[in-house]
Amino acid sequence: MAARHRHIKTGLAVLMLAILPAGAPAQTDAMPNRVRTEYGDPANPAHQQIYDNLKQQRVLERLGEFLSPFRFPRDLLLKVEGCNGKVNAYYEDAVVRVCYEYLAFIYDNLPRGATPGGLAPEDAALGPTFDVFLHETGHAVFDMLRIPLVGREEDAADLFSAYILLQLSKEETRTLMRGIAHLARKEATAAMAETLQLKDYAGVHSHAGQRYFNLICMAYGRDPELFANAVSIGQLPAERAAGCATEYAQFEYAFQTLILPHVDYELFRTVRARQWLRPQPPE
Template sequence: MDHLARGVGDHRQQYRNRQIQRMSSLSIFCMGYKKRVWATLLFLVSWIMGFGNGVAGQREGFLLIMDAPTQPASTWAWELLRNSRRMETVIGVLQASFSLPRPLTFRFGEGEGPVYDPQRVEITIPYPFIADIAHLLSEHPAPTAVHSEQTDTLDVVEWVVYHELAHAFVDLYNLPVLGREEDAADALATLLAIELVEDGGRMALTAADLLARVAANAKNTPNASFWNEHTVDQQRFSQVVCWVYGSDTTTFAPLANSGTIPHQRAQRCPDAFSTMAQGWWRLLDRYIKPA
């Protein structure tokens, strides 16, 4: 999946029609492709130069650590991340987009998770969790899967990274949350996928479908701690699908035509997505870096 600066331009006219005002600083997401590429390349260079034991070279903003695997079963996930450079790209885009009051570390390694630790200001994504995703996708490929199993695994991992990032933003920015924080985290994960990633809607659908399959078969899910702690259920899957459809009813028309989204609910999805996006952009406006 190509990671481009899709921006919010494609959706702004829809929001204007619904009288939704976005803040001017959201132009960060309309940065040109070349600027995004340079931001990512600069991060990659600094990360590689400071890699050593896995610690990113910079010491402010978004930090990336990839611990060497200590279990044979974790090696596959570690190699997938190292070879793809997907997470370096993700962190580079976040670094270019958001200001943080304190450094936030993304650690890939062993242990429990995915989870955000407010004491350490650290998001942990375990290698076994990534291996579990690959295993689940191999047994039950998502209907939206159009790429390789490895790419789809990385897509789900990236969506989960955005989900945990939402918890970090709530903590670091002291953001108010109405309703369940897990639902708010799903919303931001889906929004960032749609706005920051080419074909990001499909990424969110792949993740949502996997969550739904886990919910339906939780007893047979390996290492199900993440899924259990995050209250995976069909309602969350349906909400993510509705947001994706509402973001682009033309591209994702098959979701409504196939009955994946009931007709009456499908009519409400564009407003649901607009309301969700407006709410998050208003909360994050002051922390978005100028273009």
């Protein structure tokens, strides 16, 4: 069973951080609209349909516009590409790469009918697709904007993605979160079915079950009315649910303190007011 996206972190970025003096002046050429996109040719013919769908729906272009408010010191490239069978996604050196294999994994795990939470199958791929790009973009933001982290980077990247998606309209947020939760729950169930050794807990990612509950806790913490079924259908235990508003607020405080200063606020307001899930004709 393939795991939820992992990433590799560039050793160079870590080295650069080590040799730069503390308090180095901020990059002066940071500006919004620095996200570029690229559709790599699918090496595997089985991925041609995914390539065609992504291009037809302008998925990367929309993600690039969605992320345009971030003032990056250099261009960030979002790319889809074939990964020789690996179901994965990566961030390294200002490039986010999502494998066609990972997108195929999303499609292979779509619900066959409406879920108990009311998610239509045709909408179920949207959330995980946004989520994988935003998780990797989280790594890009931490690296390119030199955001200090107190805690594990993989958890922070998960929360970054959830937090961004929870800023959209209630309708879009609900659709996205239900899609992500559906896949995360399937992965958690599969992970629970395996007999785990101690070393299985040594990874940089939290266990799939923890990632699932971290996600729905963020959603419930953001809007307990909209995500009221997180407790009933999502099986979020009441003792965890009670603290989710505080957990959400804790991440929001970090985001507003550390990341928001790198966001073009006017552009952010424009982005936030738009609808993102339905394909729109080029402007």
